[in-house]
Amino acid sequence: MDVFAHAFWTYAIFHKKRYRWPATLFGVLPDIISFGPFFLYMIITRTPFNRNSEAIPDYIYQSYNITHSLLIFSVTVLVFYLIIRSIPWPLLAWGIHIIIDIPTHTREFFPTPILWPISDINVSGISWGTPWFMIVNYSALVIVYGIIIYKYKKRNKN
Numbered sequence: 001m002d003v004f005a006h007a008f009w010t011y012a013i014f015h016k017k018r019y020r021w022p023a024t025l026f027g028v029l030p031d032i033i034s035f036g037p038f039f040l041y042m043i044i045t046r047t048p049f050n051r052n053s054e055a056i057p058d059y060i061y062q063s064y065n066i067t068h069s070l071l072i073f074s075v076t077v078l079v080f081y082l083i084i085r086s087i088p089w090p091l092l093a094w095g096i097h098i099i100i101d102i103p104t105h106t107r108e109f110f111p112t113p114i115l116w117p118i119s120d121i122n123v124s125g126i127s128w129g130t131p132w133f134m135i136v137n138y139s140a141l142v143i144v145y146g147i148i149i150y151k152y153k154k155r156n157k158n
Helices: 003-014 020-045 058-067 070-084 089-101 131-157
Strands: none
Touching (some): 070 089
C-alpha cells in the first residue's frame, strides 16, 4: 500500500489512543526507512522514478526485507517487551503495516517478505497501485473518516 494510505489507516485505527501520532509514525516507518533515502536522492538529483528493478539499488531491497518481515517485527516487539516489561502499543502499527502490505503487493514488485530471513515465502496479491484498488481504498478511507468525524461531532455536541 502507498505510504499515505498507511498513514491514514494507522491514524484511523489508533485515533482514540493517546499515542495515535507515534503509532502513525510507526505505521509509515517501514516505507520511509526502505524508500525514503532513495526518493530523497531522486528528488535532489532530479532523477525520474523507474519501476525497472535493475534501477533500484540493492540496499533498498535489503532494508525492505528487514522492515517488512513479520519475523523481524515480532522479535523486535519481544525484545522491547523484555526490556520495558510492557507491550509497546504504538510499535504494533508496524505489524499492521506489514499485514496490510501482504495482500496489496505482487511478486513482481516488492512482495512482502513475511518470514524473512528464514523463508522467502510471500503472497502475490493485488498491486496497491492498480487504479480500481486505489479508488476502493481511498473511498473506504473517506467513509471511515466520515464515521470518525460524525462520531466526534456527535460526542462533542452533547
